Amino acid sequence: MSSQTQNPIMRDIALFAALGVLVLVIFVSQGAVYSVRMLVEAGCYGIIALGLTIQWGYAGLFNVGIMGFIAAGAASSMLMTFPRNPDFWNSGGPELAGLFIVKLIACALALWLANNSNRWGVGPRLRALLITIAIAVSYLVLSFHMTVMSEEIEKASGWMGGLGLPVFFGWIIAGVIAGIIAWFVGKICLGLRSDYLAIATLGIAQIIKHFLKNADWLTNGTLTVSPMPWPVPSPADGEFLFARAAYLSVVAVALLITYLLLQRAYHSPWGRMMRAIRDNEEAAGAMGKNVNRRRLEIFILGCVLMGIGGAMLIHFTSIYDPSGFLDLNHTFLIWVMVILGGSGNNRGAIFGAIFVYIVWVMSEPLAVMLFATIATYGDQWLGWEAPSDFLSRALQMRVFVIGLTITLVLRLAPQGLLPERQARH
Amino acid sequence: MNDLVFFLNKGITSGLIIGSIYALGAIGLTLIFGILRFAHFAHGDLMTLGAFVTLILAAALAALGVTLPLPLAFVVMFPAMAITAVLAIGLDKMFYKPLRQAGARPVVLVMASVGVTLMLQGVIRLFAGVRSRDMFVEAPKEIYRIPIPGATRKLVVTEPQILLMLFTIVAVIALHFFLTRARLGKAMRAVSDNPDLARITGINTEHVVWATWIIGGSLACAAGTMLSMDVTLKPDLSFNILLPIFAATIVGGIGQPYGAIAGGFLVGFCETLAVFNWSIVLRPFKDELWFDLPSNMSLVPTEYKLMVPFLILIIVLIYRPTGIFKGRVL
Numbered sequence: 001m002s003s004q005t006q007n008p009i010m011r012d013i014a015l016f017a018a019l020g021v022l023v024l025v026i027f028v029s030q031g032a033v034y035s036v037r038m039l040v041e042a043g044c045y046g047i048i049a050l051g052l053t054i055q056w057g058y059a060g061l062f063n064v065g066i067m068g069f070i071a072a073g074a075a076s077s078m079l080m081t082f083p084r085n086p087d088f089w090n091s092g093g094p095e096l097a098g099l100f101i102v103k104l105i106a107c108a109l110a111l112w113l114a115n116n117s118n119r120w121g122v123g124p125r126l127r128a129l130l131i132t133i134a135i136a137v138s139y140l141v142l143s144f145h146m147t148v149m150s151e152e153i154e155k156a157s158g159w160m161g162g163l164g165l166p167v168f169f170g171w172i173i174a175g176v177i178a179g180i181i182a183w184f185v186g187k188i189c190l191g192l193r194s195d196y197l198a199i200a201t202l203g204i205a206q207i208i209k210h211f212l213k214n215a216d217w218l219t220n221g222t223l224t225v226s227p228m229p230w231p232v233p234s235p236a237d238g239e240f241l242f243a244r245a246a247y248l249s250v251v252a253v254a255l256l257i258t259y260l261l262l263q264r265a266y267h268s269p270w271g272r273m274m275r276a277i278r279d280n281e282e283a284a285g286a287m288g289k290n291v292n293r294r295r296l297e298i299f300i301l302g303c304v305l306m307g308i309g310g311a312m313l314i315h316f317t318s319i320y321d322p323s324g325f326l327d328l329n330h331t332f333l334i335w336v337m338v339i340l341g342g343s344g345n346n347r348g349a350i351f352g353a354i355f356v357y358i359v360w361v362m363s364e365p366l367a368v369m370l371f372a373t374i375a376t377y378g379d380q381w382l383g384w385e386a387p388s389d390f391l392s393r394a395l396q397m398r399v400f401v402i403g404l405t406i407t408l409v410l411r412l413a414p415q416g417l418l419p420e421r422q423a424r425h
Numbered sequence: 426m427n428d429l430v431f432f433l434n435k436g437i438t439s440g441l442i443i444g445s446i447y448a449l450g451a452i453g454l455t456l457i458f459g460i461l462r463f464a465h466f467a468h469g470d471l472m473t474l475g476a477f478v479t480l481i482l483a484a485a486l487a488a489l490g491v492t493l494p495l496p497l498a499f500v501v502m503f504p505a506m507a508i509t510a511v512l513a514i515g516l517d518k519m520f521y522k523p524l525r526q527a528g529a530r531p532v533v534l535v536m537a538s539v540g541v542t543l544m545l546q547g548v549i550r551l552f553a554g555v556r557s558r559d560m561f562v563e564a565p566k567e568i569y570r571i572p573i574p575g576a577t578r579k580l581v582v583t584e585p586q587i588l589l590m591l592f593t594i595v596a597v598i599a600l601h602f603f604l605t606r607a608r609l610g611k612a613m614r615a616v617s618d619n620p621d622l623a624r625i626t627g628i629n630t631e632h633v634v635w636a637t638w639i640i641g642g643s644l645a646c647a648a649g650t651m652l653s654m655d656v657t658l659k660p661d662l663s664f665n666i667l668l669p670i671f672a673a674t675i676v677g678g679i680g681q682p683y684g685a686i687a688g689g690f691l692v693g694f695c696e697t698l699a700v701f702n703w704s705i706v707l708r709p710f711k712d713e714l715w716f717d718l719p720s721n722m723s724l725v726p727t728e729y730k731l732m733v734p735f736l737i738l739i740i741v742l743i744y745r746p747t748g749i750f751k752g753r754v755l
Contacts, residue, residue, distance in 0.1 A: 062532045064466075064539060128744075135740075143724075188742050194532040195464035196742060199671045202466075203735040206664060214728045327664065332543060335536075389554050396555075400547025406540030407520050410533055 008421055012347060015417060019355055026358065036244040038361055039354075043251035044313035046353035049337045050258050050346060051305030057344025057420060058271065059298045060278040061190075062198045066306055067330035068205030071322065072181055073174035073307025074314035075212050075219050078162060080170035081229050081315075085161020093156055096149040103145055107138030150217040159220040167231035171311045178307025179300045181208075186299040191292050197299075205331065212322035219322065226319040234318070247316055254312065255350065258305065262346050274298060275344075275422070332402050333360060339409050342416030351418055363401075367394040426576040428706050434581050436701045442586050442655055444693025445593040449648035450666070451673035451685035452600065453641030459617040459680025460637045461521070463534040468645055469667040470545035471513060473660060475646025476653045477549060478512075479505040480560060487562040498560045499588050502650045506643035513642030514635060516541055542663060549660050557657040560650070585654035592647065597686055600640070604682065609636050617680045665731065669696065672734035676741050678748030687749060696733045699725040 027035045048070065055061040088094070114130040122130065153160060185204055189197040212219050219225065227236065232246035265271050277284040277291050285291050310330070314320055333356065341352020371394040375386035387393075409416065450472060457465045482501035493500055520537050569587075570579040604610040609632060615623040616633045624630055652666075653659070673692045677684025704722035711718055725732055741748060 060530070060532065062535060131744075188739060192742065192746055195458075195535055196675075196746075198466070198532075198535055199464060199668075199675075200738065200742070202664065203668045203671075203731075203738065206668065206731055207729075207735055210729060210731060214726075328543075332539070335539075339536075387554060389556070393551050393554060396547050396550040398547075400544050400551065403540045403543025403545075403547060406543070407537050410529075410537050410540065411520075411523055414529075414533070 008419075012418060015351055016347075019351060022355070022358060026362075033241050033244065036241065036248055038358065040244065040248045040251050040316050041313060041361075042354040042357040043248065043255050044309050044316065045334065045337065045357050046255050046350045047251075047258055047309035047312065048306050049334055049341070049349040049353040050255075050262060051302040051309065052334055052338045053341075053343055053346060053349035054262060054265075054298055054305075055302035056338060057342075057349075058266070058274045058278065059295055060194065061295060061299055061302075062194050063201045063299070063302070064198050064331060064335075065185075065201030065203075065205030066334050067325050067327055068201070068208040069178045069181065069303045069306040070310025070313070070330045071205075071208050071212055071325040073178045073310040074320060074325075075322070076177040076307075077167075077170035077174040077311035077315065078219065078225055078228060078320045079160070080163050080165045080173045081167050082162025082164070082225060083229075084164045085157055085159065087157035088153065088159070088161050091153070091156035093149075093153045093160065096145075096152055097160070100142075100145055100149055103141055107134075107142060110134045110138060150215070153217040159217055167229055167315065170315075171231075171308050174311035175304040175308040178310075179304040182300045182303030183296070186296045190295045190299065205327070209322065209325050212325075219320070222321070222323055224319055224321040228315045228318045228320055230315060230318070251312060251316075254308075259346055259350065266346065328399055328402065332406070333357075336402055336405050336409075338416075339406065339414075340416055342418035342420060344420035345416070345418045348416055348418030348420075352416070360398075363398060364395070367397050370394070371397075426573070427578045428709055430573050430576045430578045430580055432701075432706050434578075436698055438582065438586065440694040440697040441690075442589060442693075443697060444690035445589055446648045446652045446655075446689075447669050447673045447693050448686040448689025449593060449596065449644045449651070450670040451677065451689045452682050453644045454670055455674045455677065455679060455682060455685040456613070456617075456637050457641050458674060460613060460633060461525075461534075463521075463531045463538065464671070465641075466535060466538040466667065467516070467542040467545060468641070468670060469663040469665075470542045470549070471509065471642060471645040472649030472652070472666065473549055473658075473662055474512065474545055474649070475505060475509040475642070476560070476649035476658050477553060477660075478508050478646065479650045480558065480562070480653075480658060483560070484562050492563060495588070496561060496566065496584060496654070497563050498650060498654055499585070502647060505650065506646045509646035510639040510642040513638040513645075517634065517638050546660075546663055553660055555660055557659045558653075560654045560658055566654070583655070585651065589651040589655065592651070596644065596647070600682060609633070613637065668731060668738075669693075669734035672738040672741075675738060675746075676748055678750035681748065681750040684748055684750030692734050692737060695737060696730060699723065699733045700727045700730050 023035070023039070026038065048066065052063065052066060055063050111131070111134045114127070114134040117127050117130055118124070181204065185197070185200055189200045213222055215221060216223070227234070230243070230247060231250055233243055235243040273284070273289055274294060276287070277289060277294055281291055334353075337352035337356045338349055339352075340356060341350070342348025368391055371391055375390055378384040378386060450468060453471075454465060454468050457463070457468075479498055479502050482505055483497040486497050486501060491497070520541050521534055524534055524537055567584040569582050569584070571582065572579050604614060612623065612628045613633050613636055615626070615628060616630060620630070623633075652662075669692050670689075673688035674685055675688070676691055677686070677688030700723050702721055702723050704718050704720060707714065707718055707722070
């Protein structure tokens with residue numbers, strides 16, 4: 001403990017140097033094509049982890065629905081950038097979809113009016129009644145329209161297809177959509193204790209995933225969409241390694257920009273205010289800071305980063321598959337990255353993301369190998385016959401290890417490898 | 426008449442069943458939330474764990490050739506409840522107590538419980554795989570078909586459903602007497618209301634924590650066992666069951682066991698009735714309706730069933746965060 005407080009910069013350098021050596025070893029042993037892929041994915045996870053570290057580390061918000069924001073970002077980016085589906089545009093689909101958006105806006109307006117009706121002198125009971133009616137009517141209208149629309153679109157053209165816009169634009173929209181969802185969740189839960197936010201984010205993540213899996217008309221459902229367009233020449237156009245390296249540079253630049261901006265925000269008055277709110281809510285409130293509003297700000301900002309990072313991650317894998325969003329890979333792995341790397345420290349989040357991702361990727365063949373060995377020797381020495389799904393259970397071992405890491409880090413090293421360093425002004 | 430029987434079978438019975446399972450889970454959750462002051466995310470997997478303990482005991486007895494008038498799984502559920510309670514106390518000792526003693530923020534405990542849920546998930550699936558299993562190891566479950574006068578369709582109730590309802594009633598009454606009459610139960614309510622005041626009146630908080638985990642763990646085991654007896658034992662339940670139980674807890678008001686029971690039934694009935702196909706009940710009145718009856722007229726498509734507890738949760742959080750029974754907003 002004492003050495004890290006005395007010389008934090010040496011610690012940063014030592015850990016990042018070790019990470020560099022690890023990456024170099026992988027480059028040499030696994031070949032450049034594989035390692036570049038791993039680095040791209042680690043970089044995308046780095047952006048997502050930065051989003052989480054500002055929520056958890058700066059503001060102490062507990063978000064267990066990262067998967068939902070990643071999925072929402074990926075789906076919206078896919079819809080923006082995937083080539084147009086001419087069947088859809090020639091059918092009655094666009095009209096129905098347009099009408100749906102109009103109805104959605106009308107319903108939102110009605111709900112807003114009902115909710116604010118107390119401003120115009122409506123009593124609480126009448127207001128409750130108005131709200132109930134507004135919710136019921138808008139639900140019936142929207143769900144009926146959606147049933148008709150989805151049948152119509154699936155019959156005419158399979159699914160909607162994308163809009164064929166540039167990829168960078170799609171990434172921005174990914175952030176915007178994730179931010180809008182975060183606004184809703186945050187508006188409801190941030191005034192309450194942090195446990196409620198955890199429950200609500202967990203729920204919204206499951207619902208987003210269910211929706212994307214079942215909305216065949218919108219996102220082609222479980223039939224998956226591929227190939228996702230790349231912002232740089234894709235491997236299909238020519239060189240494999242070159243394409244991946246170009247993507248890596250895009251991700252690296254995005255990561256660097258995010259890091260620099262967040263670093264600046266951390267040292268700004270805004271960042272100090274955030275830490276004040278995190279460390280003593282009452283005192284910050286007494287100083288006139290609007291605690292809930294600041295929390296909402298940082299929650300949305302974090303989710304925007306998750307949306308963008310998720311979109312980048314899914315574009316790179318070049319296949320959009322809603323069943324591929326997993327709590328383990330897209331929520332808890334990122335939690336391990338952040339708390340192991342050091343919450344509230346941006347460098348820690350990036351270090352954690354890259355290091356944990358490398359360990360994660362390497363652990364899969366290792367776990368399978370370990371289980372295969374156990375099965376072989378168990379059979380030879382003890383005559384124990386392994387169950388038929390024994391090898392697939394190797395993956396469950398990783399679930400256990402992730403859980404164990406979270407509990408151990410919380411208990412033994414709550415600050416992580418690179419602890420937060422409060423700037424002295 | 427046939428349509429009414431169908432409604433009783435598909436709407437009321439399943440609502441009651443799933444409602445009592447949610448209620449049993451939510452009681453434990455609300456006590457933990459109220460006394461230990463954190464949202465226990467591992468409760469869903471505690472239920473699965475309990476069901477597995479039951480399954481192992483039942484399989485062991487069946488292998489010994491024991492037969493009883495009741496299903497084996499139901500009988501061995503009681504020792505399994507004790508085992509799960511001990512396991513719950515063990516989890517508390519290993520993972521939550523050190524954090525509590527170090528004075529960690531409640532949100533850190535929530536996070537630790539997420540870690541614990543992943544560990545439990547990993548262990549259960551590592552040893553049991555991911556396929557679903559039948560809890561009736563010795564004989565298939567008995568199904569009673571009760572004829573209703575004036576209807577060709579029969580009222581269907583299975584043996585575990587009857588046992589579940591009886592068990593829920595007994596458990597709720599026992600809990601009521603424990604919380605209002607027993608010394609420890611009163612102490613639990615005191616700690617839930619005001620922990621500092623309870624401590625200076627000489628209540629042993631350690632015992633209260635134990636009692637909380639014993640009740641929470643054993644009811645979770647019962648709920649998990651009953652759920653898997655009603656359908657099958659699915660090891661990958663955790664997060665899907667967690668959301669309705671949390672919704673029930675918050676609807677009922679945190680720290681309010683009676684609220685949790687009411688919330689459990691509310692969420693259960695809302696869920697079943699939302700996915701229920703209303704057009705079958707409306708079919709006799711086909712001619713009097715002003716619209717054509719579609720073949721499927723459920724409020725929520727079955728694949729979006731999870732939306733229902735979530736929407737209930739959201740509405741309660743917006744308009745009445747204390748819940749129906751005026752629990753605490755922590």
